[in-house]
Amino acid sequence: MKTTRTLAAMAWVLVMTTFPAQLFSQANDAYSRADSLLKMMTLPEKIGQLNQYNDDWNATGPVTVDPGKAEQVKNGEVGSLLNCVTVQRTRKWQSVAMQSRLKIPLLFGQDVIHGYKTTFPIPLGESCSWDPDAIERSERVAADEASAAGIHWTFAPMVDIARDPRWGRVMEGSGEDPYLGSLIAAARVRGLQGKKLGGTNSLMACAKHFAAYGAAIGGRDYNSVDMSDRLLREIYLPPFKAAVDAGVATLMTSFNDINGVPSTGNRELLTQILRKEWGFTGFVVSDWGSVGEMINHGNVSNDYEAALSAINAGCDMDMESRCYRNNLEKLVKEGKVDIFAIDEAVRRILEKKFELGLFDDPYRFCNEERERKALSNPEHPAMAREMARKSIVLLKNENHLLPLSPTLKNIAVIGPMVKAVNQNKGFWDVNVPGVDSNFVVTWWQGISARVSRETTLHYAHGCDFEGTSRAGFEEVVAIAKQADVVLFTMGERRDMSGEARSRSDIGIPGVQEELLELLLKTGKPVVVLISAGRPLVFKYTAEHAPAILYTWWLGSEAGNAIADVLFGDYNPSAKFTMTFPRSVGQIPINYSHFNTGRPARNDSDRVYRSAYTDLSIYPQYEFGYGLSYTSFGYSNLEVNRKQFRKNEVIDIHVTISNTGAFDGEEIAQLYVRDLVGSVSRPVSELKDFAKVFLRKGESTTVTFHLDAAKLSFYDQHAQLVSEPGFFDVMVGASSRDIRLQERVEMVK
Numbered sequence: 001m002k003t004t005r006t007l008a009a010m011a012w013v014l015v016m017t018t019f020p021a022q023l024f025s026q027a028n029d030a031y032s033r034a035d036s037l038l039k040m041m042t043l044p045e046k047i048g049q050l051n052q053y054n055d056d057w058n059a060t061g062p063v064t065v066d067p068g069k070a071e072q073v074k075n076g077e078v079g080s081l082l083n084c085v086t087v088q089r090t091r092k093w094q095s096v097a098m099q100s101r102l103k104i105p106l107l108f109g110q111d112v113i114h115g116y117k118t119t120f121p122i123p124l125g126e127s128c129s130w131d132p133d134a135i136e137r138s139e140r141v142a143a144d145e146a147s148a149a150g151i152h153w154t155f156a157p158m159v160d161i162a163r164d165p166r167w168g169r170v171m172e173g174s175g176e177d178p179y180l181g182s183l184i185a186a187a188r189v190r191g192l193q194g195k196k197l198g199g200t201n202s203l204m205a206c207a208k209h210f211a212a213y214g215a216a217i218g219g220r221d222y223n224s225v226d227m228s229d230r231l232l233r234e235i236y237l238p239p240f241k242a243a244v245d246a247g248v249a250t251l252m253t254s255f256n257d258i259n260g261v262p263s264t265g266n267r268e269l270l271t272q273i274l275r276k277e278w279g280f281t282g283f284v285v286s287d288w289g290s291v292g293e294m295i296n297h298g299n300v301s302n303d304y305e306a307a308l309s310a311i312n313a314g315c316d317m318d319m320e321s322r323c324y325r326n327n328l329e330k331l332v333k334e335g336k337v338d339i340f341a342i343d344e345a346v347r348r349i350l351e352k353k354f355e356l357g358l359f360d361d362p363y364r365f366c367n368e369e370r371e372r373k374a375l376s377n378p379e380h381p382a383m384a385r386e387m388a389r390k391s392i393v394l395l396k397n398e399n400h401l402l403p404l405s406p407t408l409k410n411i412a413v414i415g416p417m418v419k420a421v422n423q424n425k426g427f428w429d430v431n432v433p434g435v436d437s438n439f440v441v442t443w444w445q446g447i448s449a450r451v452s453r454e455t456t457l458h459y460a461h462g463c464d465f466e467g468t469s470r471a472g473f474e475e476v477v478a479i480a481k482q483a484d485v486v487l488f489t490m491g492e493r494r495d496m497s498g499e500a501r502s503r504s505d506i507g508i509p510g511v512q513e514e515l516l517e518l519l520l521k522t523g524k525p526v527v528v529l530i531s532a533g534r535p536l537v538f539k540y541t542a543e544h545a546p547a548i549l550y551t552w553w554l555g556s557e558a559g560n561a562i563a564d565v566l567f568g569d570y571n572p573s574a575k576f577t578m579t580f581p582r583s584v585g586q587i588p589i590n591y592s593h594f595n596t597g598r599p600a601r602n603d604s605d606r607v608y609r610s611a612y613t614d615l616s617i618y619p620q621y622e623f624g625y626g627l628s629y630t631s632f633g634y635s636n637l638e639v640n641r642k643q644f645r646k647n648e649v650i651d652i653h654v655t656i657s658n659t660g661a662f663d664g665e666e667i668a669q670l671y672v673r674d675l676v677g678s679v680s681r682p683v684s685e686l687k688d689f690a691k692v693f694l695r696k697g698e699s700t701t702v703t704f705h706l707d708a709a710k711l712s713f714y715d716q717h718a719q720l721v722s723e724p725g726f727f728d729v730m731v732g733a734s735s736r737d738i739r740l741q742e743r744v745e746m747v748k
């Protein structure tokens with residue numbers, strides 16, 4: 001291996017001597033170096049930097065067959081490859097790029113969504129921890145492993161606000177709230193990129209999908225979005241702005257159109273807002289094929305017009321559509337695209353390659369020894385376990401059924417997740433070549449390792465996630481009757497939520513709830529554990545199961561994390577970041593909705609009110625909902641000033657007490673309602689929160705902060721304003737469970 005690195009270094013020295021002297025001028029900043037290189041490039045070489053191709057071994061979109069790919073890389077006609085992983089593979093392709101005239105290295109991108117080898121909970125699950133610091137640490141692990149495998153760039157984080165659980169990609173985001181979503185977006189960028197781009201354990205982040213992809217009509221993936229500029233700026237853009245402020249290196253355009261204009265060709269988004277208003281200096285990449293897909297939108301006639309629209313809008317790199325490769329040179333020569341636009345796009349991409357240090361050593365991310373160490377780091381599973389248990393939401397716990405005693409004599413463990421392996425990794429996991437799945441801890445393994453030697457575990461598969469087979473029901477009932485407690489796993493298969501996995505019916509599939517009904521009829525206490533990538537509808541389970549845990553897809557340490565929670569080694573503290581509907585008929589649904597002229601005050605107040613005649617006005621579980629094995633009291637709300645000016649900060653003090661029998665964490669939440677505005681304001685908006693650990697019997701005072709910036713909003717002209725008036729300040733355990741309230745006034 002030492003010989004290989006020495007030969008590579010000697011080869012690179014030889015390459016460097018062929019570069020013109022002006023590239024290595026006194027200036028050492030990335031912009032100047034990129035500018036020097038740009039002056040040496042031909043137009044075809046410039047256009048080459050704007051093309052991203054998929055590698056041959058895996059695809060996350062429609063495959064473009066291209067037998068001449070290696071020759072194009074060798075000719076400097078490709079700037080980046082995606083789905084190219086491992087040191088061995090990336091080194092191979094980089095060596096081909098080093099045969100090009102200017103020896104410009106490739107960027108290697110990959111969808112590292114919730115871990116590389118060490119798999120963390122899906123992002124929506126992680127968001128329920130309300131712990132940006134822990135989320136940042138999880139991204140540090142992902143960056144360490146992926147960068148060690150030769151990857152430079154991840155297409156994460158997804159920061160789309162999503163309020164329709166029919167949309168399968170809710171699993172990639174942080175839920176419905178722009179305030180919490182913005183904090184998590186910034187944390188993910190910091191975690192992925194580290195202190196500075198260029199470290200060999202950091203990845204370039206990519207905030208996606210710009211913009212409003214999560215508002216696709218009907219929850220149908222890739223569908224249109226129709227909304228006001230005010231709603232776009234107030235709800236859907238803030239997490240992107242937070243990512244930009246955190247220094248995100250790249251953004252990705254979304255598949256959807258907004259009000260009839262595809263995002264990939266939307267100059268208002270990509271140039272006016274992103275660059276001119278926000279000052280973003282990184283580069284923008286299209287989503288897979290979205291440049292060419294503008295033809296299907298009906299905004300352009302062919303790929304020639306698609307390339308023209310996208311490059312002039314501000315989309316720098318074309319992922320997989322070949323529209324730039326086939327048309328940009330002609331567009332420039334015909335005067336329809338200014339060479340300045342090409343140069344600026346190329347400069348932005350070259351800058352990132354310089355910042356990553358790839359021109360100093362194109363193989364600096366290709367160290368096999370570092371790859372081996374990173375993928376076997378014993379600290380990484382421990383961090384995944386911590387994140388996984390922080391993501392589990394306790395929904396119900398009648399008669400304190402949980403936590404269980406590890407000395408129970410007989411425990412029945414039933415359902416399709418019990419001994420599943422890859423199901424735990426969830427959608428968008430990375431299939432690392434040469435790595436099997438023996439590092440994934442199954443539920444059976446985790447529970448078996450935690451119970452006492454005197455405990456007997458009884459297993460039955462019971463039924464599949466889908467299908468109508470009841471062949472295992474009789475066996476399951478017999479096993480349940482022998483048990484002191486039944487653990488029943490149910491939910492979705494790992495490929496039922498994710499990209500292109502929109503569902504019109506988000507109920508528990510198959511005969512799983514039918515099996516639960518039989519288990520409950522045995523009279524045995526039943527704990528239900530639901531694995532899914534989105535909020536599901538499970539009315540029967542919610543009403544009849546005595547104890548319920550929502551476990552998402554927890555990743556490679558799933559079994560250990562679940563055992564930690566079941567047996568009380570960890571007291572669950574997670575709270576939902578998306579509203580759970582009672583019925584699909586309530587969708588879209590979110591806590592921060594606007595009132596109407598005829599609001600329904602409760603479920604008995606429906607006549608000539610904004611309500612359903614056949615359904616509660618309330619969700620099954622509201623935003624911010626989540627229980628603990630202990631209980632918490634709220635008292636002594638104090639506001640340091642009930643009247644304040646725009647330049648002043650309000651401090652809100654609240655005493656939180658652990659009034660139960662277990663140590664635990666509480667996520668106390670601050671909501672505000674603007675009583676009168678020039679445009680209608682939501683019934684409540686999250687403005688701050690505090691996560692505090694308290695031992696049983698212990699109390700503490702938490703302080704929230706509120707200022708004019710948090711109370712500002714976009715008016716009917718989409719201008720950010722801060723209006724004087726009265727505000728209700730509400731503190732509670734969820735958006736619906738408000739414990740304390742005070743009214744304050746902002747004056748001129």
